[in-house]
Amino acid sequence: IKNIFYITIPLVLSYITSFLVNIDLPILIIIFYGILLFFLIPSEVYLGSTMDYNAKVVNPTYRPENKSFEDSPKSKILSILIVLLCLILTISIWYFSN
Numbered sequence: 001i002k003n004i005f006y007i008t009i010p011l012v013l014s015y016i017t018s019f020l021v022n023i024d025l026p027i028l029i030i031i032f033y034g035i036l037l038f039f040l041i042p043s044e045v046y047l048g049s050t051m052d053y054n055a056k057v058v059n060p061t062y063r064p065e066n067k068s069f070e071d072s073p074k075s076k077i078l079s080i081l082i083v084l085l086c087l088i089l090t091i092s093i094w095y096f097s098n
Contacts, residue, residue, distance in 0.1 A: 014029040037084060
């Protein structure tokens, strides 16, 4: 049921925002799906090396555990793939409609 919210919340927010701002609905949907995708990706992907560097400065014997995107739970990966698919689908619909 969480994946249904990942699909519908950007659509509802885009629909509401399109009344407040004079921007096309597909562009707003693309923006909201992009923001959601950015926040769904695990933070270790972006900040892992920076955090490891700061920890090594404080403690030179620090050995970070190896985390990878593949270690994420299957439901998290499925959620990211669903949002990515919705983003690609929205971009392609918007591109081919113009």
